[in-house]
Amino acid sequence: MNTSVQDRPTSFWLRLLRERRERMNDERLDLSTPIVWESAEEQAAAIAFFNAAFRAEESGLRQAHELADDVATWDPELADALRLYGDEEGWHRELLTQFIAYLGGAIRPMGPTTRTFYRLYARAKKHETIILTNLMFETIGSTTYRLALGTAKPRPAIQHMLTILTRDESFHVPLNVHFLRRILARAEPGAGRSLRGIYHLLTASLMASTAASRRRAQAFDHIPFPTLARAYAEQLGRLFVHAEDLGFTPSRALLATVGLRRRDLLGHDDVLSVAAAEQAADRSRVVVSAL
Numbered sequence: 001m002n003t004s005v006q007d008r009p010t011s012f013w014l015r016l017l018r019e020r021r022e023r024m025n026d027e028r029l030d031l032s033t034p035i036v037w038e039s040a041e042e043q044a045a046a047i048a049f050f051n052a053a054f055r056a057e058e059s060g061l062r063q064a065h066e067l068a069d070d071v072a073t074w075d076p077e078l079a080d081a082l083r084l085y086g087d088e089e090g091w092h093r094e095l096l097t098q099f100i101a102y103l104g105g106a107i108r109p110m111g112p113t114t115r116t117f118y119r120l121y122a123r124a125k126k127h128e129t130i131i132l133t134n135l136m137f138e139t140i141g142s143t144t145y146r147l148a149l150g151t152a153k154p155r156p157a158i159q160h161m162l163t164i165l166t167r168d169e170s171f172h173v174p175l176n177v178h179f180l181r182r183i184l185a186r187a188e189p190g191a192g193r194s195l196r197g198i199y200h201l202l203t204a205s206l207m208a209s210t211a212a213s214r215r216r217a218q219a220f221d222h223i224p225f226p227t228l229a230r231a232y233a234e235q236l237g238r239l240f241v242h243a244e245d246l247g248f249t250p251s252r253a254l255l256a257t258v259g260l261r262r263r264d265l266l267g268h269d270d271v272l273s274v275a276a277a278e279q280a281a282d283r284s285r286v287v288v289s290a291l
């Protein structure tokens with residue numbers, strides 16, 4: 001059995017983040033071959049798909065850096081980790097800016113569903129709410145990218161972009177679990193309980209949001225609505241099976257809407273293992289497979 005990352009100190013994460021930063025610039029997208037689209041609809045959907053990714057990066061970057069400034073007063077090491085993490089999202093944002101232009105698109109204003117989410121998220125004041133929301137966004141991000149790797153029409157540049165995002169967001173999941181634990185350890189009594197309410201609400205809202213994302217992006221990623229909604233429920237649920245101490249248990253009723261039971265979430269690949277996190281420090285050693 002893999003050791004859990006549960007009791008790893010911040011210094012462990014800081015070391016991995018520093019190693020990752022050193023290797024960050026070695027990676028470049030090869031955008032020399034233009035994409036031949038099946039249809040204008042497919043192209044528009046691809047641009048919408050990567051625009052959604054761009055917004056997630058932008059928001060992750062801003063929240064991480066703002067939080068780092070607050071956290072610096074009581075845990076400078078944790079603040080450094082938050083900054084380096086935000087920088088990784090900043091790097092993704094740069095890559096996506098180039099990539100969206102390569103697809104023949106531009107960075108566009110958000111649609112109504114996305115805007116509502118980010119508005120609520122930007123208004124979150126409590127540190128633990130910000131981190132939990134971010135953690136859940138990371139989880140659905142890596143889930144969507146992994147599914148798309150197997151379902152979008154394969155083209156080298158698109159596969160490369162999706163692989164980078166999947167791989168890095170998978171590392172960000174256990175990293176954000178660490179942030180959440182550190183921040184909860186300092187939060188007011190009862191903070192964990194109110195956070196559980198947010199977890200349930202957000203899980204349901206994110207599952208519902210897949211309907212809007214299907215209208216915009218399905219012609220590119222070919223992920224059907226039931227598949228995506230179920231994958232969100234599964235991955236968000238599994239996250240907390242592996243981080244039991246946080247006390248989040250996915251709702252039976254909600255899981256049932258996508259044909260899942262709690263026991264279906266047990267015994268799968270451990271996204272929160274030390275081995276997985278260590279490996280993620282060296283991006284070239286990470287093998288990304290489609291979901």
Ligand SMILES: [Fe+2]
Pocket residue numbers: 057060088089092168169
């Ligand atoms: Fe990212």
Ligand SMILES: [Fe+2]
Pocket residue numbers: 060089138168169172
């Ligand atoms: Fe991320």
